[in-house]
Amino acid sequence: MHSRKTLLSLVCIFSLMGCQPDNKQAIVTQQQALPDGIHLVNVHKAEAGKVSIPYRKYKLDNGLTLVLHQDKSDPMVHVDVTYHVGSAREEVGKSGFAHFYEHMMFQGSEHVGDDEHMRIVTEAGGSMNGTTNKDRTNYYETVPSNQLEKMLWLESDRMGFLLNAVTQEKFEIQRATVKNERGQSIDNQPYGLMEERSAEALYPVGHPYSWQTIGYVEDLDRVTVNDLKAFFKRWYGPNNAVLTIGGDIDVSQTLQWVKKYFGSIPRGPEVDMPAKQPVKLDETRYVTLEDRVHLPLLRMTFPTVYARHEDEAPLDVLADILGGGKTSLFYKNLVKQGVAVNAWAGHPCDELACEFELSVLANPAKVSQLSDLQKIVEQTLTEFEERGVQPDDLKRTKTSIESGLIFALQSVRGKVSTLAANETFTHEPDRAQYDIDRYNKVTAQDVMRVYQKYIKNQHAVVLSIVPKGMAKLAAHEATFEMKSRDLPADLQTVKTDVKAPVIHDDFDRSIEPQAGPAKLPPVPDFWQQKLDNGMVVAGFDSDEVPIISFNIVLEGGPLLESSEDAGLAAMTADLMNEATASYSNEEMSNQLALIGSSISFSAAGRNTIISVSSLTKHLDKTLTLLQEKLFHPAFLQQDFDRIMQQKIQSIEHAKSSADALASRAVSEVLLGNKNRVALPDEGTLESLSHLTLDKVKGFYQRYYNPTKGMLIAVGAIDQKSLLQKLDFIKNWQGEDYDIPAIGDMPPMQKPVIYLVDKPGAAQSVLRVFKHGLTYDGTGEYFRANMMNFALGSMFNSRINMNLREEHGYSYGAWSRFSGGKYLGRFSAGSSVKIDNTGDALKEMLGEINLYQSEGMTEQELAMTKSAYTQNDALRFETPGQKVGFIYKLLSYGLDKNISEQQLNIIKTIGRDELNAVAAKELQTSQMQIVVVGDKQKVLPQLQQFDRPVEMLDVTM
Structure with missing residues (x-):
């Protein structure tokens, strides 16, 4: 059975029929039917031959902008509230406020209890989050469409009724959480300080982009809860917000709900569009950052223009020519020559200013000084100037813009996010065709002009990131040092209480809206056929977007290697991504x-x-290139040698990552260090030393065959048409092979804390784990995951709420069951403050022990059942999701009606049954513990536990 969903919006997008904008008289007519206080601004429909996202735009009397996009293809909606405020709206000395509020907005509002926002969305079967950047903050939820009213109630309550719920206690907890986030993502992360150091050198003191979105810790320590409230009151009014809703909506009903929940919120202070602030350097500034890294990194940053400036598009094209993947000059001169592990160029643009970045990650085996890399970069720029802009340079960029837009429109979230961002910054929600047009207009002369104007002989920030104690590797002696921050003399904190606005409603906001009748999505009814050569081909015909996505899965992979040759399957795959008999790597990438x-x-x-993806109109060309790559790899020695060096340096780099060390330690403890499944897919330094090009060729000849393969395709093509195009797959032959049995596992020893020393670490990584259940669709594994939902699988889980919200030890904590065909494990983990390592571990073990002994509550059971039931509406939206679903069914031999079977279990299962699973699977006396952290600080904290502490050196 084929799926042919009626999707007017995407029919318009891809010009399968002509749609014309409504005229002014039609808008006047529609305005008469709108709720009071809501005004129709524009009805936007697509025109034939153009790419666009249809929408209706409204304005409320309080200044709130509303954008609606109807998409009936799946029973789900995406709600986005974007506030035109980011770190660029902050004051000097009060950095990090916008990001801080991203956290506070999830902590409850006047009519929504503490942490209830996340519980409600999770229970509704949805997902949610918030993001902050330099120029805007957005909050969003993706939920089944019957939950829309509830989402509008939640978002309106934190827009209009947040201030009274912001307490000193919440402020302190989230201040600790933000510090943990900074520690985890910046201070304890290799290269984590790169953006901060570069911005400090590029922008003058006080420029809105001279500090990072997460802010400085000392600023967060300085301010009070009233400073935060004042910032909210200044910037988070409805007149500085865009509410965008897309998906399976009834437009008339949605307008009524928006009027009800948002209409009474008073507008905030007036907000103007910010002035553009591009910068220009009067000298090249050399900066050196010593970090806990293995690979030195060079970054050259040139100031340019600002987003939507006429020179943005040609600068983007220039960045692609210089460092945009395997077709670029950087790849040819740096990566392919082996002097760099990676090299890239980019032109990130923000509302006030843009930056042109040239970055090179050095291969220390081939280059000893970053000054040598800088010379190659400068020689590459000279080569570009002499070479000029070639026709394919322009065509590649233009094609990537168009295809990128189309692929982004696979999901309702993608469309809504695009509409919301465009409205926020340009007051025109749909700029799809505009973007395509402005890149299509770029000429070779434009690209050379912007190169001459912004790059050639221009000053830049040259940042060298080098290993600790090795400043001599820098490209140049530092000429710029960030001085201590001079704060304004008149900087003051807010001393008086900030009052919330008084809002009058004609309904009781404390009553949570009820969800409407659930609409469960149709499960993809795919077709399948087994070919004579053993390969199973399956597909799902969906014309929602004009693309085809498919995976060819060959069973075995790393399991077909010996432990001595660990990494052989990955190395073979990497070389399959390189040159072929008829195309160099660069030529294939270009095609x-x-x-x-x-x-x-x-x-x-x-x-x-x-993995293959293609616009439907280019499928034949794509399949021709696939045949070339699949059947005619070149397997060149120089490619093998280069990739080997990259892998070695990548492993060396991983030694600086606490998470990578923790992952390896867990595998060694659970699986041993000799068993193939214990070793990384990419291999170890020892196993890579045994690999040869001949072994790669042998692996390809033996195991790249269809006998244990599957091809799963989803897209705008029917079964007959697809099979006609797959003759080369039908004719593919090979000899069947056996997959070796998994070797013996080491017996679990007495409970131990294994400590991996990482001197100087700002945080500790915790892992608690044991062997667990293998995957099943309706058995104990499925039940174990249901049981674990309240313990550690959602934001409001016991473990996360304890470590993050109650104690402020961590940015996030979790537990999970992960199972495959033959192996499974239970694990729990977190990254925590180094000084609270022991406390955090104690709390984590305590939560697991309590859950094991007492089980979940009736309330937790009800929430789990609701979340699992409703979540089906979000499972099958995109082609990638459909491919994954079909693969799981075929791989594990599951029935097509597995979703119905699981739904029956969810409805009928009781608390006692799930608690019995907890009692059996969560015994911490059977679990091992790995801690990665600074031994000097961590060891005394771990010695309080009734377990021996053993030092562990992991194999990398």
Whole structure:
């Protein structure tokens, strides 16, 4: 059975029929039917031959902008509230406020209890989050469409009724959480300080972009809860917000709800569009950052223009030519020559200013000084100037813009996010065709002009990131040092209480709206056929977007290697991504880029996977290139040598990552260090030393065959048409093979705390784990995941709320069951403040022990059942989701009606049954513990536990 969903919006998008904008008289007519206080601004429909996202735009009397996009293809909606405030609206000395409020907005409002926002969304079967950047903050939820009214109630309550719920206690908890986030993502992360150091050198003191969105810790320590409230009152009014709703909506009903929940919120202070503030340097500034890294990094940053400036598009094209993947000059001169592990160029643009970035991650085996890399970069710029802009350079970029837009429109979230951002910054929600047009207009002369104006002989910030104690590797002696921050003499904190606005409603906001009748999505009814060569081909015909996505999965992958040759499957896949008999690597990449397609090979877990995506109109060309890559790899020695060096340096780099060390330690403790499944898919330094090009060729000849393969395709093509195009797959032959049995596991020893020393670490990484259940669709594994939902699988879980919200030890904590065909494990973990390592571990173990002994509550059971039931509406939206669902069914031999079977379990299962699973699976006396942290600070904290502490050196 084929799926042919009626989707007017995307029919308009891709010009399968002509749609014309409504005239002014039609708008006047529609205005008469609107609720009081809501005004129709524009009805936007697509025109034939153009790419666009249809929408209706409204304005409320209080200044709130409302954008609606109707998409009936799936029973789900995406709600986005974007406030035109980011870190650029902050004051000097009061950095990090916008990001801080991203946290506070989830802590409850006047009519929504503490942490209830996340519980409600989770229970509704949805997902939610918030993001902050330099120029805007957004909050969003994706939920089943019957939950829309509830989401509008939640968002309106924190827009209009947040201030009275912001307490000193919440302020202190979230201040600690933000510090933990900074520690985890910046201070304890290799290269984590790169953006901060670069911005400090590029922008003058006081420029809105001279500090990072997360802010400085000393600023967060300085301010009070009233400073935060004053910031909210200044910037978070409805007149500085855009509410965008897309999906399965009834437009008339949605307008009534928006009027009800948002209409009474008073407008805030007036907000003007900020003035553009591009910068210009009067000298090249050399900066050196010593960090806990293995690979030195060089970054050159040139100031340019601002977003939507006429020179933005040609600068983007220039960045693509210089460092945009395998077709670029950086790839040819730096990566392919082996002097760099990676090299790239980019032109990130923000509302007030843009930056042109040239970045090179050095290969220390080939280059000893970053000054040598800088010379190659400068020589590459000279080469570009002499070479000029070639026709394919422009065509690649233009094609990537068009295909990128189309792929982004696969999901309702993608469309809503695009509409929201465009309205916030340009007051025109749909700029899709505008973007395509402005890139299509870029000429070779434009690109050379912006190169001459912004890059050639221009001053830049040259940042060298080098290992601790090795400043001599820098590209140049530092000429710029960030001085201590001079704060304004008149900087003051807010001393008086900030009052919330008085809002009058004709309904009781404390009553949570009820959800409407649930609409469960149809499960993809795919077709399947087994070919004579053993390969199973399956597909789902969906014309929602004009693209085809498919995976070829060859079972075995890393499991087919010996421990001595660990990494062979991954190395083979990497070389399949390189040159072929008829195309160099660069030529193949260019051919794919010119049609907006991608083909990639990878090997992980128990599979080798070939992933393909293509616009429907270019499928034949894409399949021709796939045949070339699949059947005619060149397997060149120089490619092998280069990739080997990259892998070695990547492993060396991983030694500086606490998370990577923790992952390796867990595998060694659970699985041993000799068993193949214990070793990384990419191999170890020892196993890589055994690999040769001949072994790669042998692996390809033996195991790249269809006998244990699957091809799963989703897109705008029917079964007959697809099979006609797959003759080369039908004719593919090979000899069947066996997958080796998994070797013996080491017996679990007495409970131990294994400590991996990471001197100087700002945080500790905790892992608590044991062998667990293998995957099943309706058995104990499924029940174990249900049981664990309240313990550690959602934001409001016991473990996360304890470590993050109650104690402020962590940015996030979790627990999970992960299972495959033959192996499974239970694990819990977090990154925590180094000084609270022991306290955090004690709390984590305490939560697991309590849950094991007493189980979940009736309230937790009800929330779990609701979340699991409602979440089906979000499971099958995109082609990628459908491919994954079909693969799981075929791989594990599950029935097509597995969703119905699981739903029956969810409805009928009782608390006693799930608690019995907890009692059996959560015994911490059977669990081992790994801690990665600074031994000097951590060891005394761990010695309080009734377990021996053993030092562990992990194999990398």
